[in-house]
């Protein structure tokens with residue numbers, strides 16, 4: 001199956017199926033000398049674990065990462081970094097039944113149509129477990145970016161019809177450390193107490209009806225310099241959109257005001273420029289969400305991702321079985337009643353991978369950068 005690789009400067013290839021021996025990633029292109037240990041990667045992976053919340057699958061996924069290569073004496077060596085998580089606690093028999101029909105909203109029908117054969121145990125590569133490799137690689141990318149002052153704030157903006165009321169600007173204006181604290185204060189990663197309470201009630205109702213819910217994840221990235229992203233096919237916003245839409249169950253992507261910009265006027269939508277007091281230029285607003293012409297403009301990057309409701313629900317649905325008969329099914333097994341909270345760290349990982357790729361790519365964009373790196377070197 002082609003298409004499991006992303007990026008060239010900081011290239012990743014994810015591998016593995018949910019009910020095989022394990023899942024993982026190979027990172028090729030991480031610069032040498034980055035301090036890195038398994039605990040830092042584990043901290044990211046722990047954010048996508050089902051955990052104790054009743055709003056995630058009751059599957060117990062320990063997901064302990066092992067660093068197989070590319071790190072020596074606590075630092076990256078510049079060689080490929082292989083990361084692996086073994087699969088334990090698979091209940092393949094839970095999936096025996098779905099071998100006989102196509103789950104509505106899942107990838108069974110299209111995988112069969114494409115390959116004529118599929119690993120039905122947990123969905124194979126279409127399983128949420130495929131995102132483990134992305135999150136492990138994203139942890140390394142985020143570590144690299146943190147060293148140069150680039151920070152990520154990713155959280156649940158909405159679940160079903162319940163949304164937080166604070167804007168990205170209001171959240172970023174919170175005192176240092178308060179936004180991270182608010183995001184990690186509850187298992188839904190929703191940084192507003194009243195909205196989180198209402199979202200729990202919404203989810204309880206969905207669970208009672210044996211149904212599932214979707215939602216919106218918002219991402220804010222601060223500390224980005226001007227100039228990240230390339231002008232035509234590798235625009236920063238285009239690459240972010242591709243990275244996000246490659247996550248299972250993600251159905252929409254917006255940057256800045258996104259679809260709302262379509263109803264605005266030019267005067268209202270444009271971010272005016274003003275001279276700052278250090279001889280540079282700043283923007284008076286950020287409707288663009290930090291990208292102009294596909295290139296970062298120095299303001300915080302603001303984006304949103306729409307996640308559909310979990311396709312596997314116990315509520316009755318119509319489908320077709322192997323014999324070509326119309327049947328009604330109720331899907332059992334251990335599924336997430338809502339994917340959004342577990343996908344928050346997946347979105348953050350994909351954002352970090354997109355930024356690190358374009359940031360490393362940008363090192364060769366100007367002669368003064370090339371001089372800074374190589375000008376003083378004499379062999």
Ligand SMILES: Cc1cc2nc3c(=O)[nH]c(=O)nc-3n(C[C@H](O)[C@H](O)[C@H](O)COP(=O)(O)O)c2cc1C
Nearest residue numbers: 106107126127128248249250311312335336342343
């Ligand atoms: C972190 C994560 C967890 C997921 N958990 C489930 C799950 O428990 N049950 C399920 O049916 N789908 C789950 N999905 C969604 C499916 O992977 C996805 O809907 C499927 O691959 C079909 O792709 P599409 O929805 O993009 O068309 C999960 C996705 C992610 C990213």
